[in-house]
Amino acid sequence: MHIGSSLGSPHLKKKRVLVCIAVSTLLLIWTHRQTLGYDNIYNIDSIAHTPSSSTEDSTIVSNGTAFIGYVNMNQNDLGTTISTIYRHRNITNSSIHKCGIRKINVSFLKVHKAGSTTVMNIFLRFAIQHNLNIVLPRNSKGNLFNYLGFGKTLSKKRIVPLPTNESYNILCNHVVYNKTAFRSILPDDTVYVGIVRDPVSHFKSAALYYAFFRNLRKLATEIPSENVVSEFLKDPSKWGVMTHFVHNRMCYDFGIPKQEFNNDTFIEEYINDLSQDYSVMLVLEYLPESLVLMKRKLCWSTKDILYVPLNALKKQLNFELNNDDIERLKQWNSADFKLYEHFVCQLKDRIGSIGDDFDQEVEYFKSVQKQVQTFCKDTISNKRNTSVIFIPKSNWEDKFMVTNTDCALMMELEKPMMKRLIENAWSRYNASLTHER
Known part of the structure; x- marks a missing residue:
């Protein structure tokens, strides 16, 4: 760019x-x-x-x-x-x-409600500073224009094309992960970075942000608002409310099909494959440690990974989950819990093998x-x-x-920045066509 x-x-x-x-x-x-x-x-x-x-x-x-x-x-x-x-x-x-050599080809999976808007800004700034090519949505208008694919994986049909003989460097918009699709567009040496969040915290945040809690209250006006989520978790199947953003959403973003959410064998094998694909997995609850590890992996600078929190939930949480609720949530969102626990253990193992210098840098x-x-x-x-x-x-x-x-x-907020970047990318691509003629 x-x-x-x-x-x-x-x-x-x-x-x-x-x-x-x-x-x-x-x-x-x-x-x-x-x-x-x-x-x-x-x-x-x-x-x-x-x-x-x-x-x-x-x-x-x-x-x-x-x-x-x-x-x-x-x-x-x-x-x-x-x-x-x-x-x-x-x-x-x-x-x-x-x-070694600073890595400039990076794919960041922007997982919903996992602090990913803040981390996305890190990658966009890096791309801007170093004049890199970003994988950008084709349109700069509309409600979900900032998605590379809403509920879909990456496709050349939905991204801004590049001038001849150029390649993409940075991907960090919302899109569902698919190994084949990503590797068909990104360079072979791309470093894959993901992010996960504690599933209980994730559920609470998504329930408020995507109006799941509000919709539950409308369906069950006779139940006190502070108890409605507890009642839902006793039998999620009977409510008829949209659960797209609160039911194993992290796993869905990483490419696990909904029909496999309860297939423990599939989930465990898929997560093991993700460990091979994603050499860096950030954990929101350990964000400083995660970013310093990422910095070392990418050979970036401290300034490159600085941030100011963006899109943080400002609404007050109107419900709490007791121990029974959390146990039921673990059953309903078992895939997300498996995903999170796997990568938290991986992060702790990596930190434990580094030494005191890492703690001091953090x-x-x-x-x-x-x-x-x-x-x-x-x-x-x-x-x-x-x-x-x-x-x-x-x-x-x-x-x-x-x-x-x-x-x-x-x-800078995501959508204004994204709109500017998309328009600039189209101008540059169109100018390249004129030059080729």
């Missing part, structure tokens, strides 16, 4: 020079601070006391050992130019990493993640259009910076 705008006009050249000076100043001060022995990450609580970006002078705001820079310039000029400078500085290729990532998340929320909500946060060098990463442009991408 290709993004950015022209920087060729005299006005923009002048702006670019000014920004280069500003960024160089920030980096010089940053380097100076490093030589003084400032090695830790700043206390994010002090952000509330930083000056507004509307001050007349360029300001460096110290926060202990890392700092935020404010440069008084137009948002579009600074955002585009800093992004360009940053990309050309190649900061993401840290010399500290003892890693703690480092958690600290950086928390502070960048707070910084981004502050930057976007207070419209600090020219703020920059610098993260110090560590045992796992060179120093790097996060700009307001990075924050905007981290916090």
Whole structure:
């Protein structure tokens, strides 16, 4: 994918020079601070006391050992130019990493209500930053336009085509997994990444988000709302309510047919096959650990895996599940429980075989993640259009910076971003046809 705008006009050249000076100043001060022995990450609580970006002078705001820079310039000029400078500085290729070649061909299975919108944003940002080709739906309008296939697997008929002699790099939209279909479109060296979530938590989230709980209440007005799910789980077959998103939905997204949900032998064999297909399986309840493992597998940087939670459920849960309810849910959604338990055990086994350095890197990532998340929320909500946060060098990463442009991408909603990417992809494909003629 290709993004950015022209920087060729005299006005923009002048702006670019000014920004280069500003960024160089920030980096010089940053380097100076490093030589003084400032090695830790700043206390994010002090952000509330930083000056507004509307001050007349360029300001460096110290926060202990890392700092935020404010440069008084137009948002579009600074955002585009800093992004360009940053990309050309190649900061993401840290010399500290003892890693091989960075992987750019990745398929992420976006499982419903498993934190996958947040993780999807990680892959979209990576694709944008590195000008990669994304597997995108053909349409940019309609209720489910962001699906590569609603209840269906991947098909060339439903995706934006590429210019001649190019290949797809990143897949991360909703679609049902099918090994043959995926491998017919993606490169042979694609790394397959999935995600699972605790089935009890998943059921609760999906029941609210997809109106399953609300529909149950409409069907059983005589039952107190806090008891209606308990009554449903006693005999799910008698209710006549749509259960598409709450009945073994994770397994369905991974390609297990509904008719096999109760076939234990099929489920166990299929999950074993998934273990061979998916070299990285994220677990939502262990997301920091999962992302650090993924980072190592893909040879990515810490900045690549930063995120701000997206599409998190804000509705209040109006029902709870007691122990009897959970036992019944385990029977009804036995396939999802088997899937989850398998990959949690796999994750713990892999973590156990790595050593102390991994635990330390996870703690480092958690600290950086928390502070960048707070910084981004502050930057976007207070419209600090020219703020920059610098993260110090560590045992796992060179120093790097996060700009307001990075924050905007981290916090952009899925559908607006998807619409823009689809339209850009079509423009690029159509332009290639004109060029070929």
